[in-house]
Amino acid sequence: xxxxxxxxxxxxxxxxxxxxxxxxxxxxxxxxxxxxxxxxxxxxxxxxxxxxxxxxxxxxxxxxxxxxxxxxxxxxxxxxxxxxxxxxxxxxxxxxxxxxxxxxxxxxxxxxxxxxxxxxxxxxxxxxxxxxxxxxxxxxxxxxxxxxxxxxxxxxxxxxxxxxxxxxxxxxxxxxxxxxxxxxxxxxxxxxxxxxxxxxxxxxxxxxxxxxxxxxxxxxxxxxxxxxxxxxxxxxxxxxxxxxxxxxxxxxxxxxxxxxxxxxxxxxxxxxxxxxxxxxxxxxxxxxxxxxxxxxxxxxxxxxxxxxxxxxxxxxxxxxxxxxxxxxxxxxxxxxxxxxxxxxxxxxxxxxxxxxxxxxxxxxxxxxxxxxxxxxxxxxxxxxxxxxxxxxxxxxxxxxxxxxxxxxxxxxxxxxxxxxxxxxxxxxxxxxxxxxxxxxxxxxxxxxxxxxxxxxxxxx
Amino acid sequence: xxxxxxxxxxxxxxxxxxxxxxxxxxxxxxxxxxxxxxxxxxxxxxxxxxxxxxxxxxxxxxxxxxxxxxxxxxxxxxxxxxxxxxxxxxxxxxxxxxxxxxxxxxxxxxxxxxxxxxxxxxxxxxxxxxxxxxxxxxxxxxxxxxxxxxxxxxxxxxxxxxxxxxxxxxxxxxxxxxxxxxxxxxxxxxxxxxxxxxxxxxxxxxxxxxxxxxxxxxxxxxxxxxxxxxxxxxxxxxxxxxxxxxxxxxxxxxxxxxxxxxxxxxxxxxxxxxxxxxxxxxxxxxxxxxxxxxxxxxxxxxxxxxxxxxxxxxxxxxxxxxxxxxxxxxxxxxxxxxxxxxxxxxxxxxxxxxxxxxxxxxxxxxxxxxxxxxxxxxxxxxxxxxxxxxxxxxxxxxxxxxxxxxxxxxxxxxxxxxxxxxxxxxxxx
Numbered sequence: 001x002x003x004x005x006x007x008x009x010x011x012x013x014x015x016x017x018x019x020x021x022x023x024x025x026x027x028x029x030x031x032x033x034x035x036x037x038x039x040x041x042x043x044x045x046x047x048x049x050x051x052x053x054x055x056x057x058x059x060x061x062x063x064x065x066x067x068x069x070x071x072x073x074x075x076x077x078x079x080x081x082x083x084x085x086x087x088x089x090x091x092x093x094x095x096x097x098x099x100x101x102x103x104x105x106x107x108x109x110x111x112x113x114x115x116x117x118x119x120x121x122x123x124x125x126x127x128x129x130x131x132x133x134x135x136x137x138x139x140x141x142x143x144x145x146x147x148x149x150x151x152x153x154x155x156x157x158x159x160x161x162x163x164x165x166x167x168x169x170x171x172x173x174x175x176x177x178x179x180x181x182x183x184x185x186x187x188x189x190x191x192x193x194x195x196x197x198x199x200x201x202x203x204x205x206x207x208x209x210x211x212x213x214x215x216x217x218x219x220x221x222x223x224x225x226x227x228x229x230x231x232x233x234x235x236x237x238x239x240x241x242x243x244x245x246x247x248x249x250x251x252x253x254x255x256x257x258x259x260x261x262x263x264x265x266x267x268x269x270x271x272x273x274x275x276x277x278x279x280x281x282x283x284x285x286x287x288x289x290x291x292x293x294x295x296x297x298x299x300x301x302x303x304x305x306x307x308x309x310x311x312x313x314x315x316x317x318x319x320x321x322x323x324x325x326x327x328x329x330x331x332x333x334x335x336x337x338x339x340x341x342x343x344x345x346x347x348x349x350x351x352x353x354x355x356x357x358x359x360x361x362x363x364x365x366x367x368x369x370x371x372x373x374x375x376x377x378x379x380x381x382x383x384x385x386x387x388x389x390x391x392x393x394x395x396x397x398x399x400x401x402x403x404x405x406x407x408x409x410x411x412x413x414x415x416x417x418x419x420x421x422x423x424x425x426x427x428x429x430x431x432x433x434x435x436x437x438x439x440x441x442x443x444x445x446x447x448x449x450x451x452x453x454x455x456x457x458x459x460x
Numbered sequence: 461x462x463x464x465x466x467x468x469x470x471x472x473x474x475x476x477x478x479x480x481x482x483x484x485x486x487x488x489x490x491x492x493x494x495x496x497x498x499x500x501x502x503x504x505x506x507x508x509x510x511x512x513x514x515x516x517x518x519x520x521x522x523x524x525x526x527x528x529x530x531x532x533x534x535x536x537x538x539x540x541x542x543x544x545x546x547x548x549x550x551x552x553x554x555x556x557x558x559x560x561x562x563x564x565x566x567x568x569x570x571x572x573x574x575x576x577x578x579x580x581x582x583x584x585x586x587x588x589x590x591x592x593x594x595x596x597x598x599x600x601x602x603x604x605x606x607x608x609x610x611x612x613x614x615x616x617x618x619x620x621x622x623x624x625x626x627x628x629x630x631x632x633x634x635x636x637x638x639x640x641x642x643x644x645x646x647x648x649x650x651x652x653x654x655x656x657x658x659x660x661x662x663x664x665x666x667x668x669x670x671x672x673x674x675x676x677x678x679x680x681x682x683x684x685x686x687x688x689x690x691x692x693x694x695x696x697x698x699x700x701x702x703x704x705x706x707x708x709x710x711x712x713x714x715x716x717x718x719x720x721x722x723x724x725x726x727x728x729x730x731x732x733x734x735x736x737x738x739x740x741x742x743x744x745x746x747x748x749x750x751x752x753x754x755x756x757x758x759x760x761x762x763x764x765x766x767x768x769x770x771x772x773x774x775x776x777x778x779x780x781x782x783x784x785x786x787x788x789x790x791x792x793x794x795x796x797x798x799x800x801x802x803x804x805x806x807x808x809x810x811x812x813x814x815x816x817x818x819x820x821x822x823x824x825x826x827x828x829x830x831x832x833x834x835x836x837x838x839x840x841x842x843x844x845x846x847x848x849x850x851x852x853x854x855x856x857x858x859x860x861x862x863x864x865x866x867x868x869x870x871x872x873x874x875x876x877x878x879x880x881x882x883x884x885x886x887x888x889x
Contacts, residue, residue, distance in 0.1 A: 068737040162785040172691035176713045179752045186730035249499045256496025280813025282842040286849045291513050321506045354492035382720025384816035434726040445718045
C-alpha cells in the first residue's frame with residue numbers, strides 16, 4: 001500500500017471535512033453567523049482535526065511498527081532447524097524470505113520451508129494492509145461523526161482548536177528532548193553491552209587499539225584490543241594542529257577586520273572568509289587527501305623528512321582552515337561587544353592601536369574568545385570527513401605530526417561501514433566510541449558556556 | 461620615582477627617550493597591523509587555492525572523448541532469425557559489433573593480446589549506445605554507419621592531459637595517433653555525466669542518481685524539520701512560561717546544536733534501522749537523521765526571528781480582541797517568516813553537504829539505479845564524492861572534482877536565495 005497516496009487522501013478528506021464543518025455550523029445557526037460562538041472556520045478546523053489527525057497518527061505508527069512485527073511473526077514460524085541458528089544467520093534467512101516474498105533476488109537456495117515462510121509473510125502483509133485500511137476508515141468516520149455531532153451554535157470551537165494546536169506545538173518542542181534521550185539511550189545501551197565483553201578499565205586505559213576479533217576460537221593472533229588511549233591521542237594531535245592554524249589566523253583576522261580595516265574591506269573580506277564555513281566537509285577531505293597530503297609528502301621529501309601520506313599534519317592543517325571562520329566570527333562578535341568608551345579611553349592615554357587591542361580589548365573579550373576556542377576544539381574533535389579521507393586507519397601512539405594517526409571518528413566510521421553483524425564487539429565498540437565522543441564534546445560545550453557566563457564583564 | 465626625578469633634571473633626554481620609544485611603539489603597531497592583514501590574506505589564499513585546485517581538476521570532466529568508427533549493424537549478430545522482437549534486439553551482443561569495427565579499422569592487429577588492447581580503446585558503454593540506437597530505430601540493421609562511441613577512461617585522460625600520466629601502451633598510443641590523424645577522435649560535452657547513475661567505469665559514471673537521492677533526502681528533511689522547528693520555536697518563544705522545563709528544553713537545544721554529526725548517525729542506526737526496522741540506505745532514514753540534526757539550527761533561527769518582532773504588534777492584536785493563538789499565527793508569524801525561511805535555507809544547505817551521519821545508515825552502497833521514491837536505496841551527492849574520491853582511477857579524481865563543483869553550485873544558489881530573501885524582506889523596527 002502506498003503510504004504517500006494514503007497520506008494525501010487523508011489530507012484531502014480533512015480539507016473536505018473542513019468545508020463541511022464550516023457550512024454545517026452556519027446551517028446550524030440558521031445562516032446567522034452572529035449566533036455562533038466562534039467564527040465558522042473554527043468549526044471547520046475542529047471537524048478537520050478530528051477527521052484527519054487520529055488517522056494520520058495511526059498511519060505513521062503503522063509504518064514504524066508493522067515491518068518489525070510481521071518479521072517477528074514470520075520468524076516465530078520458522079522450522080526448528082532455522083530457529084536453532086545464531087541470530088545473525090537467522091536474520092539472513094529472514095532477509096531471504098522477505099526478498100522471496102517481494103519477488104527480488106534471493107541469495108540462498110529456495111526450499112519448501114522458505115517458500116512456505118514467504119507465503120506466510122505475504123499473507124501477513126495483506127492482512128496488515130487490510131487491517132490498516134479498516135482502521136483508517138474507522139477512525140476517519142468515528143472522528144468525523146464525533147466532531148459533527150458536537151457542532152451547535154453554543155459549542156466553543158475556537159478554544160478547543162487552540163488548545164489542540166498548543167499541544168501540537170508543545171510536542172514539537174519536546175522532540176528536541178526526545179532526540180537527546182534517544183541519542184543517550186541508544187548509544188548507552190550498546191555501550192553497556194560492549195562493556196560486558198570488554199571491561200571499562202581496558203577501554204579507558206588500554207594503550208592498544210586493534211579491533212580485529214577472532215571469529216573462530218581457534219584462530220591465531222587476533223584477540224582484539226580496545227584501548228581508547230591511542231585514538232584519543234591521535235584525535236588530540238589532529239585537533240591541536242587544527243587549533244594552531246585556526247586560532248591565530250581566525251583571531252588575527254577578526255581583530256584586523258574589527259579594529260584596523262575600513263568598512264569597504266570588511267564588507268567583502270568577511271563574507272569571503274565565511275565561504276569557508278559553508279563548504280561541505282567532504283570537500284575539505286578531498287582537498288586534504290588529494291592536494292595537501294601529496295604536497296606535504298613531496299616538500300618533506302625534498303628536505304629529507306619522511307612524511308606519511310596520511311599524516312596528521314595534512315588532516316590537521318585542512319581542519320584548521322575549516323575552523324578559521326568559526327573562530328573569527330565568534331571572536332568578531334565578542335570584540336565588537338567591547339564598548340567604544342574603553343577604546344576611546346585607551347587612545348586618550350596615548351596608546352597605539354596595537355597596545356589598545358593587546359592590553360584593553362583582548363583582556364576584556366578574553367572569556368568570549370576562550371569560550372569560542374573551546375567550541376572550536378569540540379568541533380575539531382567531532383569532525384569526521386576530513387580525517388576519514390586524509391588521516392590513517394592504524395592506531396599509532398605518537399606525537400609526531402608527520403606520522404599517520406587515527407581518530408575516534410575515523411574508527412567509528414570504519415567499524416560501522418560495510419558488512420557488519422550487529423552483535424560483535426567490533427560494532428558495539430563503535431557505540432562506545434560514540435558515547436565517549438558525545439561526553440567529551442558535551443563537557444567542552446558546557447565548559448565553554450560556563451567560561452562565557454562566569455567571566456563575562458558586564459558593561460553599562 | 462628616582463627615575464622620574466632624574467628625568468626631570470635632564471629634560472632634553474626625556475624628549476629623546478619618548479621619541480625613541482614612540483618609534484619603537486609605532487613600529488610594533490605597524491607590525492601588528494601587518495600580522496592582521498597577513499592573516500586575512502592567508503585566509504583568502506586558502507579559499508582561492510581550494511577553489512582553483514578543484515576547478516582546475518574538475519572542469520575537464522564536463523567533456524568526454526569519443527572515437528568515430530564505421531559500425532556495421534550485422535543482422536547475423538543482432539537478430540539472426542529476423543524476428544524483429546525487441547527482447548531479442550535488447551539482448552544481442554553489441555560488443556561484437558564494436559570489436560568487428562575496430563578490427564576492420566586496424567587490420568594489421570593479429571595477436572590475441574594486441575587485439576585485447578585494441579578493444580580496450582572503446583568503453584564498454586559503447587555497446588549500450590548501439591543497443592539504444594537499434595531499439596529506437598530498427599531500420600539501421602544491415603546498414604553501416606559512422607558513429608561516435610565513448611572512449612575508454614584511459615584514452616579520455618590521454619586526450620585531455622597528454623601522455624605524461626597515461627597508462628596506455630605504446631601500441632595503443634600509435635593507434636590513437638592514427639585515429640587522431642584521420643579526425644576520428646573528438647571531445648564533446650559530457651551530457652551523460654548529468655543523466656546517468658554511478659558506474660564502476662569512470663567514463664560512464666554520472667551524478668544523476670546521487671542528485672536525485674539528495675533531492676529526496678532534502679525533501680524529507682525540509683518536510684519534517686520546517687514545521688517541527690517552527691512549531692517548537694513558536695511554543696518556546698510565545699507560549700511557554702519560564703520554568704525549569706522550558707529551561708531544560710532550551711539548554712538541550714543549544715547542546716544538540718553542538719553534538720558532532722556522526723553521533724546523529726549512530727542514533728539513526730540504532731533507532732531507525734535496528735529498532736524500527738526501516739530499510740538501510742533509504743532516503744527516508746537519511747532525511748529523518750538530518751531532520752534531527754538540523755532541527756536545533758532551525759529552532760534557534762526561528763526563535764531569533766520571532767523575538768525580533770516588536771511587542772507592540774502583539775499588544776495591538778491582543779488589544780483588538782484577537783486570541784493569543786490568532787495573534788501569533790495571523791500577525792507575529794507572517795512578520796517573522798522571512799527570518800525563519802532564511803534560517804531554514806541555511807539549515808538545508810548544511811544538510812545537503814552533510815556526509816558522516818549518512819555513512820552510518822548505509823547510504824554508501826554502490827547504487828547504479830536512479831532512486832524512484834524515498835524508500836529505494838540511494839546515495840547522496842556528498843557521499844558520492846566520498847566514494848569517488850576513494851577510487852584509484854585518475855579519471856575518478858576528475859569526476860569527484862566535477863561533482864564537488866555541482867554540489868557547490870547548489871549550495872551557492874541556496875545561500876544566494878537566503879541572502880536575497882533577507883535583503884528583500886528584512887525589516888528594521
